[in-house]
Amino acid sequence: MSVTPLLLSAPTGLHYAPEAILEELGIPVVRTWLRDTWGAWSREHRSVVIASGLNSVQERCVLAHELEHVLADDGDCSDRLAAVRQERRADWEAARKLIAISDLAEVAQWATDFHTAAAELRVTERLLEVRLNDLRGEGWPWRRPGGSRIAG
Template sequence: MTRAPYDPYRHAEVLGLRVETARMGHDGLWLPDEGLVLLRPGLLAIQERCILAHEIGHAVLGHRASTPRTEAAADRYAAERLVDRAALLDSMRATGDATRWSLELGVTRKVLGVYLERHGERLSRLGRDAPEGLASARRVA
């Protein structure tokens, strides 16, 4: 059985989080006291999806402040939900181009890099074709 792709918009709805756009100096912002995620208008669809998943990570993990530690945890949260392992392995077997992997997965290079930092060694053994792409994707994270 194949799982449905992660939909951060649906997840936000299930969690009762409001998602709005606002002009600001950040791409995204979690406001815990309001139960609100703000996204900068004008983001590309892939960016918006990844940033929303990251901000949901802050909400689910109970973050109330932005620190290097909470940002890294929210990055990992988003990457684990957005990257489909089977689809990534298929992409890795087809090409060594990490940019192509991220496009096929519908994620940013940053999200892909975070995922590969955590799972890269195991995936490289399974994917076998793409050590160059794997190294370049990791450098983005």
């Protein structure tokens, strides 16, 4: 199955459903205890593993991030710099699909703080920050001073 028609017809923003896309691609999602991460893509096993116990917003964001690794066919990366680049790309692409500009603009009309905006957009504060930094943050009322402090 070609991924392109599936992605072109997939809604973005509040209606973006990464788990449904993974299902259509035949990629199983395994929920289990994880020590120091919320999720991982295993190219070798053709599956996504996510931490059990995540709330629905966290799970949606992790699945969107891991879906980007699937779409890029990322593998285990022993080169630290390449791994950081893969992680940043997955974050940027996931944030772009999870947070439509129209949804962001609508929430910006009334949300008074970062936490409320993230909750309304059904994303983690971290991915909202990634999206705002991607848009350079100009004019968004809750942009944190100093920008993002994430490494990947």
